[in-house]
Amino acid sequence: MPTARQLEFESLIAPHLSSLYSTALRMTHNQNDAEDLVQDTLYKAFRAFDQYQKNTNFRAWAFRILVNTYITAYRKAIRQPQKVSYDDLEEFYLYKKLDESISLQETAKEDFLENFFEDDVKDALENLPYQFRLVVLLCDVEGFSYNEIANIIDAPLGTVMSRLYRGRKLLQRYLWSYAKKRGYVLDEKDQ
Amino acid sequence: MKKTNKKKFDCAEVEKRVQAYLDNEVSDEELLMIEDHLSYCLPCDKKVEFEQKLKDIIKYKATENKYPKALEEELKKIIRGE
Numbered sequence: 209m210p211t212a213r214q215l216e217f218e219s220l221i222a223p224h225l226s227s228l229y230s231t232a233l234r235m236t237h238n239q240n241d242a243e244d245l246v247q248d249t250l251y252k253a254f255r256a257f258d259q260y261q262k263n264t265n266f267r268a269w270a271f272r273i274l275v276n277t278y279i280t281a282y283r284k285a286i287r288q289p290q291k292v293s294y295d296d297l298e299e300f301y302l303y304k305k306l307d308e309s310i311s312l313q314e315t316a317k318e319d320f321l322e323n324f325f326e327d328d329v330k331d332a333l334e335n336l337p338y339q340f341r342l343v344v345l346l347c348d349v350e351g352f353s354y355n356e357i358a359n360i361i362d363a364p365l366g367t368v369m370s371r372l373y374r375g376r377k378l379l380q381r382y383l384w385s386y387a388k389k390r391g392y393v394l395d396e397k398d399q
Numbered sequence: 400m401k402k403t404n405k406k407k408f409d410c411a412e413v414e415k416r417v418q419a420y421l422d423n424e425v426s427d428e429e430l431l432m433i434e435d436h437l438s439y440c441l442p443c444d445k446k447v448e449f450e451q452k453l454k455d456i457i458k459y460k461a462t463e464n465k466y467p468k469a470l471e472e473e474l475k476k477i478i479r480g481e
Binding site: 347 | 417423424452463466467
């Protein structure tokens with residue numbers, strides 16, 4: 209028979225299997241690796257469960273272990289941050305591009321977003337350098353606050369914000385390039 | 400004396416805070432000033448609405464609702480110490 213402690217762990221973590229797997233899948237790019245990553249996370253979390261303080265944020269605690277496990281397992285494969293200047297990434301990039309695009313003058317820009325293939329958004333996300341991808345996933349998909357993310361990735365708040373904002377701007381660039389490639393828009397200046 | 404509470408945000412100041420605003424990470428005071436600006440500035444309002452929509456779409460499209468049932472089995476094995 210499982211002990212009360214074992215059952216407590218199971219009841220705390222079971223509701224998060226889906227979101228842990230979802231994040232793992234976006235980080236590893238494939239189902240087998242995602243499953244392995246979550247499995248390792250479950251092992252580690254169970255072993256570390258004594259260190260979890262009751263009534264604190266269990267979900268953030270579990271994600272912190274997922275992120276650590278990911279970084280340890282993929283340390284070698286993870287590309288180092290590219291030495292690219294992100295300073296030229298402006299706010300509202302995609303909106304402004306759509307605004308300039310003659311083919312979209314008459315259509316609502318929100319409709320344009322709806323028309324993206326599911327895979328375009330996933331691809332754009334999965335192409336982001338991992339540090340950016342991680343914070344965008346934690347914020348936009350998992351709904352963690354900036355403070356929670358700082359705790360999960362073990363980085364200062366300022367780092368969380370700069371990665372998140374740059375990540376989103378980069379994502380908008382990718383989406384714009386997909387839109388052009390798929391012929392959703394005609395950007396005359398690029399032709 | 401400077402009455403800072405009478406100050407209004409211009410478009411650039413809203414733009415600088417737009418991401419934190421959409422993430423519910425601005426102070427109450429900033430929230431009021433941003434919403435005040437959006438109430439009369441249609442171009443900013445439209446841009447912010449677009450960003451919100453994009454954020455929603457990222458969440459919607461990147462969420463996996465299915466996960467391998469094998470993980471539930473693994474979890475049971477782990478807590479049984481197998």
